Amino acid sequence: MSAILMIPSAGVGSTPVSADNLVVDADQLSGNATFTNIAIGQDAGTLTEVPGTAGTSGGFGEQADTIVIANLRQHTWLTTAGTFTLPGLSLSFSRTGC
Amino acid sequence: MSRRAAFRRWRRACPFWGGFLLLLAGIELLLIPLSGIFIHGAVKLVVYIGIGGVFGVLLAVLSFIASNFGGFFIGMLLGIIGGSMGFGWTPSADQPARRPPDQPRHGGRVMAAAVLPLLLASSTLVGQNAAHDTTAQQQQDCILWILCLPSPAPSQAPSPTPAATQPASPGPGRTPQPSTSARSASGSQARSKTAAGTPGVEASTATSVIVAGSATLDGMSYQGTAQVPTAGGTVTMMKFTMSSLTLNGGVRATVTQNDQATVTSDSSLDFGGGVVLYATGLSGRLLGIPITLTPGNAVTVLLKLLNSLTPLVPVTMTNVTTDDFLVASDSLQANDLTIRLGMRCGGRQGREESSVTSPGAGKGRSPRREELLREGLMSRHQGHVALTGLAFTGKPVRWESVR
Numbered sequence: 001m002s003a004i005l006m007i008p009s010a011g012v013g014s015t016p017v018s019a020d021n022l023v024v025d026a027d028q029l030s031g032n033a034t035f036t037n038i039a040i041g042q043d044a045g046t047l048t049e050v051p052g053t054a055g056t057s058g059g060f061g062e063q064a065d066t067i068v069i070a071n072l073r074q075h076t077w078l079t080t081a082g083t084f085t086l087p088g089l090s091l092s093f094s095r096t097g098c
Numbered sequence: 099m100s101r102r103a104a105f106r107r108w109r110r111a112c113p114f115w116g117g118f119l120l121l122l123a124g125i126e127l128l129l130i131p132l133s134g135i136f137i138h139g140a141v142k143l144v145v146y147i148g149i150g151g152v153f154g155v156l157l158a159v160l161s162f163i164a165s166n167f168g169g170f171f172i173g174m175l176l177g178i179i180g181g182s183m184g185f186g187w188t189p190s191a192d193q194p195a196r197r198p199p200d201q202p203r204h205g206g207r208v209m210a211a212a213v214l215p216l217l218l219a220s221s222t223l224v225g226q227n228a229a230h231d232t233t234a235q236q237q238q239d240c241i242l243w244i245l246c247l248p249s250p251a252p253s254q255a256p257s258p259t260p261a262a263t264q265p266a267s268p269g270p271g272r273t274p275q276p277s278t279s280a281r282s283a284s285g286s287q288a289r290s291k292t293a294a295g296t297p298g299v300e301a302s303t304a305t306s307v308i309v310a311g312s313a314t315l316d317g318m319s320y321q322g323t324a325q326v327p328t329a330g331g332t333v334t335m336m337k338f339t340m341s342s343l344t345l346n347g348g349v350r351a352t353v354t355q356n357d358q359a360t361v362t363s364d365s366s367l368d369f370g371g372g373v374v375l376y377a378t379g380l381s382g383r384l385l386g387i388p389i390t391l392t393p394g395n396a397v398t399v400l401l402k403l404l405n406s407l408t409p410l411v412p413v414t415m416t417n418v419t420t421d422d423f424l425v426a427s428d429s430l431q432a433n434d435l436t437i438r439l440g441m442r443c444g445g446r447q448g449r450e451e452s453s454v455t456s457p458g459a460g461k462g463r464s465p466r467r468e469e470l471l472r473e474g475l476m477s478r479h480q481g482h483v484a485l486t487g488l489a490f491t492g493k494p495v496r497w498e499s500v501r
Contacts, residue, residue, distance in 0.1 A: 026437075026439075027438070027439035028436070028437065028438050028439065029435075029436070029437045030434075030435060030436040030437070031435055032431075032432070032433050032434065032435065033430075033431075033432040033435045034429070034430070034431050034432075035429065035430040035431075035432070036428065036429050036430075037426075037427075037428060037429075038426065038427060038429070038430045039299070039424075039425070039426040040351075040423070040424070040425050040426070040430075041301060041302055041306060041376075041422075041423050041424035041425060042299060042300065042301065042302060042424065043300040043301060043302050043303075043328065043329055044302065045300075045329065046299075046300045057329045058302060058303040058304070058328065058329035058330065058355075059302060059303075059304060059355060060302040060304040060306060060353045060355060060360070061302060064430070069435075
């Protein structure tokens with residue numbers, strides 16, 4: 001039994017990766033962030049920014065119209081999106097880590 | 099010329115009695131506490147002399163809450179009367195150039211000097227009653243009355259009166275759902291709709307607290323208490339509006355729900371444009387003086403009274419703690435943002451992360467993921483999400499080998 005890492009990479013040159021209705025499930029995130037029209041502390045069950053996606057009633061929620069994060073690092077468990085556009089996608093496997 | 103005549107001449111060349119009473123007020127306020135508030139009193143004394151009548155009166159009123167009930171009323175009353183005299187003072191007939199010759203010596207400004215302390219005193223008393231009475235409309239009129247007094251002093255220019263009758267008008271393309279109204283209100287007139295009105299946004303029931311080394315509040319106005327709906331019934335919160343709010347120095351927001359904490363830390367947080375802040379508690383130090391704001395306490399009643407004046411002065415507080423916050427603004431810049439989930443009070447986050455990525459996590463992952471989903475901690479973005487310098491570090495996705 002040994003772990004194998006899968007390392008996807010994409011977004012070459014001037015063509016960025018894009019996604020819509022992105023949901024990132026992370027337990028750690030860092031960067032320099034700029035939000036517009038932000039609300040923090042709202043009931044997570046009443047979030048409206050992503051249609052059909054809301055937390056549990058009473059939970060601590062936060063939403064914004066836009067967010068720009070520079071130097072983002074996040075520790076994610078799950079990433080889903082309606083559409084992923086991954087120009088220049090490559091997949092590699094490794095036993096040693098990044 | 100005798101010494102006495104010289105003294106009289108000097109006395110008439112300045113607002114002597116007003117200044118004298120302010121001096122007495124300062125000394126009295128300074129002597130009463132004798133210990134911890136000593137520095138505070140000294141600062142105030144200097145300020146009295148330096149700024150003059152109007153600020154003297156305001157600070158005297160502030161001393162009611164800041165310094166032993168205004169030195170048990172005596173210092174506060176001395177300050178109010180003295181400050182008013184300073185404000186109402188005009189040069190005596192020795193310098194006729196500064197007053198039209200045909201105007202009587204004791205004109206309108208003397209009247210203003212007499213009326214000002216009366217109004218302030220009455221509004222303070224009304225403010226005390228308001229601690230038991232949540233309808234705070236009367237005091238608002240009081241403070242506006244004072245501001246509207248006919249007066250030549252530049253600081254008494256009529257302040258912009260909020261257009262409280264303007265209903266919330268949601269922006270184009272935005273459905274007027276309750277949960278968005280706080281944000282649409284933040285950019286419109288509707289945020290001056292205060293106190294009695296329900297904000298229309300539902301607050302989380304999680305326990306949350308923000309601490310920061312310092313907070314700078316620009317254009318701050320306390321709008322009174324608001325009944326904010328939550329999933330567990332309404333909660334009484336204080337409502338503040340600001341043109342901007344800057345938090346610096348180890349900014350840390352901790353949200354605790356279901357026995358698990360999410361910690362967001364930043365080197366600074368800059369809220370800009372139509373900031374609306376709800377909180378159940380706000381404490382910190384203002385000019386070194388510890389103050390605590392809770393819905394309906396004496397400090398907030400005073401802030402409500404002065405809420406057309408407070409936007410004029412940027413307020414900087416240190417060692418700030420904000421409880422159960424709900425904040426909305428047009429923009430937010432978060433520098434060196436880090437959000438961590440599952441960090442408990444003991445700071446075990448490193449252990450927890452490694453434990454969930456250890457071999458065998460394939461089995462444990464699913465419940466863990468369910469937990470994350472339940473916590474409502476998924477990132478939610480719409481429209482343009484610009485991620486620059488994207489880097490997956492650590493162990494983003496890990497599959498167990500099948501053999």
